[in-house]
Amino acid sequence: EAQVTQNPRYLITVTGKKLTVTCSQNMNHEYMSWYRQDPGLGLRQIYYSMNVEVTDKGDVPEGYKVSRKEKRNFPLILESPSPNQTSLYFCASSLWNRETQYFGPGTRLLVL
Amino acid sequence: QQPVQSPQAVILREGEDAVINCSSSKALYSVHWYRQKHGEAPVFLMILLKGGEQKGHEKISASFNEKKQQSSLYLTASQLSYSGTYFCGTERAYVDSNYQLIWGAGTKLIIKP
Numbered sequence: 001e002a003q004v005t006q007n008p009r010y011l012i013t014v015t016g017k018k019l020t021v022t023c024s025q026n027m028n029h030e031y032m033s034w035y036r037q038d039p040g041l042g043l044r045q046i047y048y049s050m051n052v053e054v055t056d057k058g059d060v061p062e063g064y065k066v067s068r069k070e071k072r073n074f075p076l077i078l079e080s081p082s083p084n085q086t087s088l089y090f091c092a093s094s095l096w097n098r099e100t101q102y103f104g105p106g107t108r109l110l111v112l
Numbered sequence: 113q114q115p116v117q118s119p120q121a122v123i124l125r126e127g128e129d130a131v132i133n134c135s136s137s138k139a140l141y142s143v144h145w146y147r148q149k150h151g152e153a154p155v156f157l158m159i160l161l162k163g164g165e166q167k168g169h170e171k172i173s174a175s176f177n178e179k180k181q182q183s184s185l186y187l188t189a190s191q192l193s194y195s196g197t198y199f200c201g202t203e204r205a206y207v208d209s210n211y212q213l214i215w216g217a218g219t220k221l222i223i224k225p
Contacts, residue, residue, distance in 0.1 A: 035215075040217060
């Protein structure tokens with residue numbers, strides 16, 4: 001089954017404790033992206049990747065890091081989480097032309 | 113820079129029509145439309161490209177006016193399953209190697225029986 005998986009689905013952590021949210025897709029997609037979703041603000045792109053070892057900043061990259069060492073995986077790293085990073089995070093993937101992005105189920109993060 | 117969606121919310125009776133607008137201050141290369149139901153991930157509806165045609169799928173169609181930098185999503189004879197929040201995502205034109213997607217804040221659509 002074609003899908004995008006994210007782990008964990010729910011995470012409660014404390015300020016400053018490094019964390020990683022994993023994202024994996026099995027569709028051989030070139031384009032992968034991370035979004036955060038906050039009430040009233042819609043989706044905001046954090047980082048995207050056009051292919052292995054090619055990443056670029058989205059709209060709100062501050063406080064986040066990403067890497068793309070393999071085509072299927074695109075982890076999101078929060079080196080020192082802060083309460084303003086409490087949000088719902090989505091990973092998505094598509095072919096290189098960005099048409100039809102497939103979204104993962106989401107990761108709900110609470111930073112205390 | 114975030115595209116403006118209007119209306120913010122709309123309530124319809126089943127069978128009525130709706131139009132959702134997405135307007136940008138920047139020249140656009142593409143407009144993407146997605147629907148998100150409560151507690152779920154967004155799902156792709158359609159994409160419109162600069163220089164492309166109006167698109168449609170059954171009772172949902174969309175248009176893209178490049179000169180006005182705006183797109184509209186048309187839902188005709190709405191069904192209960194159309195309920196959800198609709199988002200437009202935009203990619204800017206004339207910016208080399210920039211594949212960033214900027215999203216509107218969403219339009220909440222409620223369909224009543």
